[in-house]
Amino acid sequence: MSNEADTPRNFIEEIIEDDFKTNRHGGKVVTRFPPEPNGYLHIGHAKSICLNFGLAEKYRGRCHLRFDDTNPVKEDIEYIESIQEDVRWLGFDWGEHMYYASDYFGRLHDYAVDLITKGKAYVCSLGPEETRKYRGTLTEPGKESPYRNRSVEENLDLFRRMAEGEFQEGEHVLRAKIDMASGNINMRDPVIYRILKAEHHRTGGKWKIYPMYDFTHCLSDAEEDISHSICTLEFENNRPLYDWVLEACETPNRPQQIEFARLNLNYTVMSKRKLLQLVQEKHVSGWDDPRMPTISGLRRRGYSPEAIREFCNRIGVAKRDSVVDYALLEHCLREDLNRRAPRAMAVLRPLKLIIENYPEGQVEEFEAMNNPEDPSMGTRRVPFSRELYIEQDDFREDPPKKYFRLAPGQEVRLRAAYLVRCTDVVKDSSGSVIEVRCTYDPDSRGGTPADGRKVRGTIHWVSATHALGAEVRLYDRLFTVENPDGEEGSDYRKFLNPASLEVVKNCYVEPGLGNAETGVTFQFERLGYFCPDSGDFTAEHPVFNRAVTLRDSWSRIEKAGE
């Protein structure tokens, strides 16, 4: 348990604590997580969720969940549901504080009318093309719209008729009257309302005009009495507009926008557009495909909320653009699961092993630890018999140096069972080994030889007659390069990893795994962490997904030896 006083504060916490000193927001912290319901949440959102809810928790404030639903043509109820599920699954609770920007459409409309009345907004009748031309460029100032100086009465009348649906989309917009010569393009009379004759998933056909983000977000924050409105770096340029709107509308409180660097992870893509494209073009099975960096994908993959939260804590919060190594995410998963995952034995690529001196038909049960890291998790009984399956990788007819597993004449421990020595092999017509013959040491019950001799290798196994057949899906990174959308002019889909999914059908798992529950991730000893697939697992046809492998130093040694 680390002491809060000695852990370094990130820059946002410093701002908050400074605000406490000056009583800037009445000593309160109210944050919000404001997704647009136009896609599934991903690990980048998890960073924001952990930040916002975490701050509220740390400073005893509250955090709202708010759907930023101002663009009905892109949004959908499906996303609203998945977002709530994902936030909850991550372990956060917004209590009573769930809101929709669309709840404020009425208030927003009033504010717009107020701005018009004050001469701070006007109806502009330039088309989209014209508007763009008048806006100027990054280096040249814009030109004022010919409609900029319409009278308050005319603006009021036009805006009312826009709202009543009298005009077509694109005919008019409402613009804030700021400064067409500003170096910040956002300040060049930004559009704050546009005509959209779309059915809204919450307000139905009531509105023919919808407010834009820059007008909506700050005012929604003010409505909810948000103190610190935390968003990502690309909104830095929007902050002057955020402040301008609040000032112009004379809201009673002034939330402050703070920007931080969004999460980037190597070997994946994070933009909603690209994730949607992967789904629509069937490069993956859906938003919750275990290879997706979505929360639902990670969940189906076998990730725990704890691991994701720990990851978010470790990556830090700063303003520097950064790309976090995928290995850190995997590390956080292994760390959590090592502590908590029940162990089990599973053989992915079976090789039959027959114990010649073990009585035919005899069955013993061995006590195996459910988790050596946590004895309180108890033990389970695993059946053992004369015919077993072991991993093909755990036998070499011609073993390299320092190979501690099975080979002709070599002895290994069968985990939690007996010591066996290989006496012979059986090959098929093509010369591959299809069966390994062994003898066992009856005085090594449980794996400890009576004479105390040392045996370096321990391998996992299942009893051939008792094991359950299973399908196992081995997942690897979705892309073959660190930065799939890095190269200019080249399509990220070119770097899709063709080996990101390997389905292994003829696996055997210990019998107890037949009634595994979804949501629990197991450690298959010596292999990795696996969870029952939430979509396809049944007791009759068990399907497991590999979340992550165990660290494997042997593969390194072997590689180095080549």
Add this chain to the structure above:
RNA sequence: UGAGGAGUAGCCAAGUGGUACGGCAUCGGGUUUUGGUCCCGACAUCCCCAGGUUCGAAUCCUGGCUCCUCAGCCA
């Protein structure tokens, strides 16, 4: 060529004028009935560069350089 940001190890990230925390990755070694875990050790004479101030600079000043964001009636 405008405006706004950012540069500390392979990747994150502390550091706020007193001599570079921590994590991941990597590389050694030990323990081990998982080649897992765990434990021990190594890993920036240097903080984008160049000047300057100072007894002392990653921190202050000046001048450069590089990278990111913005020209949706998206968010």
